[in-house]
Amino acid sequence: MNVLLVLVGSALVKITLDGTYLRYVKPASAPLVLMAGIVIIALALAAIARPARHHHHPGARWCWLLVLPVLTIFLVAPPALGADTVLRDGRATRIAPPGEAFAPLPRGIVPMAVSEFVARSVWDPTHALNTRTVALTGFIVHTAGSDYVARLVITCCAADATPMTVALTGHLASDLANNQWITVTGRLRPGSATTANGYTPTLLVTELHTVGPPADPYEH
Numbered sequence: 001m002n003v004l005l006v007l008v009g010s011a012l013v014k015i016t017l018d019g020t021y022l023r024y025v026k027p028a029s030a031p032l033v034l035m036a037g038i039v040i041i042a043l044a045l046a047a048i049a050r051p052a053r054h055h056h057h058p059g060a061r062w063c064w065l066l067v068l069p070v071l072t073i074f075l076v077a078p079p080a081l082g083a084d085t086v087l088r089d090g091r092a093t094r095i096a097p098p099g100e101a102f103a104p105l106p107r108g109i110v111p112m113a114v115s116e117f118v119a120r121s122v123w124d125p126t127h128a129l130n131t132r133t134v135a136l137t138g139f140i141v142h143t144a145g146s147d148y149v150a151r152l153v154i155t156c157c158a159a160d161a162t163p164m165t166v167a168l169t170g171h172l173a174s175d176l177a178n179n180q181w182i183t184v185t186g187r188l189r190p191g192s193a194t195t196a197n198g199y200t201p202t203l204l205v206t207e208l209h210t211v212g213p214p215a216d217p218y219e220h
Helices: 002-017 027-049 060-075 083-089 114-123
Strands: 134-143 146-153 162-168 181-188 202-210
Touching: 002 027, 083 134, 083 146, 083 162, 114 134, 114 146, 114 162, 134 162
Parallel strands: 162 202
Antiparallel strands: 134 146, 134 181, 146 162, 181 202
């Protein structure tokens, strides 16, 4: 069992150092994950170093089955949440009003988080998006014959992920697979985010490019 704890601790250290911890928790959690891994390893090694007390545990060999999920992290790290999570949630965007006024938008094409685009489309009293071109980066989701760019917003970890989706006009994304990452440029269709569609705004697409997934797949 102590060897198993060493493996668990080593897995935590590994995912922190190689950055794959971002598939599970937000960036600020890195020191805590690393510290937890180190503490678990230290406690397990201390237990191993103690003089052994011989007790017979007939069922102890079944504990080694717990090694399998740990080895999975070492060999094939589970991917970040994506389109399946959005589809299970039904694209229900839950966006709260901001605690303060939105900052003015800079000139030119504005790179913007999907969650900010959704929030501004619903809550910005100045309707600044109606006349501005933005660039959104996210993954493709297809459902009910429509195309969406989506991101998942996490507060603490992947378990509390909330989907943010933006409908895309045209057919530039139609041939792309779910979970393909893209950067899409366009403008908000005014008044498109309504109660009826779960506050999902529509982007009038002018340009779309496929990109690789970012190191941190979530928004915060």
